[in-house]
Every structure is written in structure tokens, then in C-alpha cells.
Amino acid sequence: MPMRKATAPDPELRPDEVEQDHAEEPEVQAEPDDRDLAAVESIRELCEVSGLDMRPEVRGVEGSYLKIELIGEDAERIFGEHGRMLDALQFVANLIISRKLGPGVRVLLDAGGYRERRLKMLTDLAREYAAEVKARGEECEIDSLPPHERRIIHKLLSEDPDVMTYSEGEEPDRRIIIAPREIPSA
Amino acid sequence: MKGFIEYLVQAVVDLPEEVRVDEEPGEVATTYRVHVAPSDLGKAIGKQGRIANAMRVLAKASAMKHKKRVYLEVVGEPADARAGE
Numbered sequence: 273m274p275m276r277k278a279t280a281p282d283p284e285l286r287p288d289e290v291e292q293d294h295a296e297e298p299e300v301q302a303e304p305d306d307r308d309l310a311a312v313e314s315i316r317e318l319c320e321v322s323g324l325d326m327r328p329e330v331r332g333v334e335g336s337y338l339k340i341e342l343i344g345e346d347a348e349r350i351f352g353e354h355g356r357m358l359d360a361l362q363f364v365a366n367l368i369i370s371r372k373l374g375p376g377v378r379v380l381l382d383a384g385g386y387r388e389r390r391l392k393m394l395t396d397l398a399r400e401y402a403a404e405v406k407a408r409g410e411e412c413e414i415d416s417l418p419p420h421e422r423r424i425i426h427k428l429l430s431e432d433p434d435v436m437t438y439s440e441g442e443e444p445d446r447r448i449i450i451a452p453r454e455i456p457s458a
Numbered sequence: 459m460k461g462f463i464e465y466l467v468q469a470v471v472d473l474p475e476e477v478r479v480d481e482e483p484g485e486v487a488t489t490y491r492v493h494v495a496p497s498d499l500g501k502a503i504g505k506q507g508r509i510a511n512a513m514r515v516l517a518k519a520s521a522m523k524h525k526k527r528v529y530l531e532v533v534g535e536p537a538d539a540r541a542g543e
Contacts, residue, residue, distance in 0.1 A: 321465040322520050350519050360515035367509065368469045444508060 302333040311338055311369045311377045318365060324350065326383070336376065337420075342383040352384020359418050380420060391424060398425045401450050402435050411451035416441065422448050462520055463490050463530060466513050471498040487527035490517065499534050510535055 304312070308330070315328045319342070326347035331339040342351055351358040362381040369377055380387070397414065405412055414425065422439060425448050429437050436453045439446050460481050468474035476495035481488060492513075494502045503510045514530045521528040 318465075321462050322516070323459065323462055324520060324523055346523055350522050354519070357515055357519040360512040361519070363508070363512045364466060364470075364516060371470065442506070444506065 304330055304333055304338060307373050307377050308333065308338045310373055311379055312340065314369050314372060315340060315365055315379065315381075318361075318368065319344075326351070331382070334380070337378050337380045339380045339382070342381060348384035350383075351381075352386045355386055355390060358383055358386055362420075363418075390421070394421055394424050395428060398428050398450075402429055402432055405450045405452055406434050409452055411449050413440075414448045414450070416445045416447050418444070419446075422446070459488070459517065459520055459528065460490065463492065463513065463517055466516065467492050467494065467502055470509055471495070471501045473498055487529055489529045489531065492530065492532045494532070494534075496534075499532070502532050503535050507535065 312328055312330055319326045319328060324344070324346035326342045326344035328340045329343050331341050333339070351361060358381060362379065365381065366378050369379065382388075394417075401412055401414060417425070426437050426439075429435055429450065432453075434453055435450050437448055437450050439448055441447050460479050464477060464479050467477045467479070471477060471494050473495040476493075476498065478493040480491040480493070482491065492502065501509070504512075510530070510532045517528045517530045
């Protein structure tokens, strides 16, 4: 395995790629169907019994994911500030929804702009690690992340011709490994 | 809070009518002991305690509003599974 050069300008760090990623989203957008609406109803019920000031608002459908933003003072103050709590709510919500409606509908919950801040942070982290992998020619590991966050990193780095990603370990300690991409043998 | 925990547990087990939550107020924190049918123990705890841990985190989230401390215990759950909360 030859060492990869990490000299500037690194095509990796072009900011337009981040925007491109956002620009791709609308083409997979769709209208919520009946099962989606039943899922929203489950979350509305969950919000009500929580005793917290929060309610769901649909933000769209992305692939098999229904994007929902939690609105309300407690949604922002508690779930928007504590990602672990937001992820726990999302995990339980999806569990309840899959028991009620069967597989196929999954929700992505957000509150107080948490996912957007996290997307920025994960993007920076993935690019930084990828640059390091290329500079050293060795693989590196990212600390355990929930499935929906690993998906962001896999997708982002799949566009990078010089690295490949895979996951190791069992939930909830499953980690992404970033490795130099094998040079295809002729 | 008790109603919220009951709702969560009943939503993930096969025998919701067998769910019982005991509330024990303490000086620093209130403890909630969750009882489920023996056949539902795995459903309430989850692999590596994931479901019980998520319910613990949600109980804490709900308690944050009132600046209270809560403990949630699924009766029958191995003690070491609770480390990851």
C-alpha cells in the first residue's frame, strides 16, 4: 500500500461538496402517506404522555425516513441540547412504531436544530479523519455512533475515491473504520 | 412520571396488562421499579439493555423539567446491564 499524499490543495476539502450533499436531498423527498401519518400520531401520543411541552411537526420524507421536528419549549431545552436524550426518544419511538405498523416506517427526530449542528460536526470529523487516513496510509476508527449518524459518514465518504468505510462491533458500541481504498487490481 | 413510564413499558411488551410500576420516593431521587411478565423481560430490557437504558434516559429527560432525579429499574434486569445509562 503506497502512502497517499496529503499535500494541499486537497480535493477532499472542497466546501461545495457539503452543499452538494444538501442539494441532493430534495430529489428523494415525497409526501407522507397513511402509514407515515399513523407514525406521527404515535409520536404525538408519546409527547403527550411525557408530560413535556413538545409536539411533532412533519418536515418531509427522505428515503424510508420520515423527518419530524419536535416543537415546544421542553423539546428545544431538553431534547435539543441533549443528543443522548433525543436519540433515546428516536429509538423508543421507532420501536413503538415498528410494533404498531410493522417494518418500513422509520422516523428521524430533531429538536432545536440539534441534527443540523451534529451534521456539521460529523462532516468536519469525517473529513478530518479521512485526511489523516490518506496522510498515513493507515485505517482509523471513529468512536461509537448511533446508526443514523454512521449512515451520514458512510454516505459522505463514499464520494471520496481514496478511502472506504465499514463498521465494526455490536450496537450500541458499533464504530466506523475509515481505511485507505484498495487499489483495484487490473 | 409514573404514567409515562407505564406507557413506555406497555408499548414495548407483549402483555401490557401485566405491567406494574412501583414508585418509591427517596431523599435524593424517586425510584421506579418496573415489573413485567417473565416472558416479557427480554422485550423490556432489550439487547445489551438498550431498551431499558433508553427508557431510563427518557425518564431522566422528563424529570429534568422539574429538576428531579429518577432511577428506573426493570425488576429482573442484571445489574451490570445498567452501566451504560
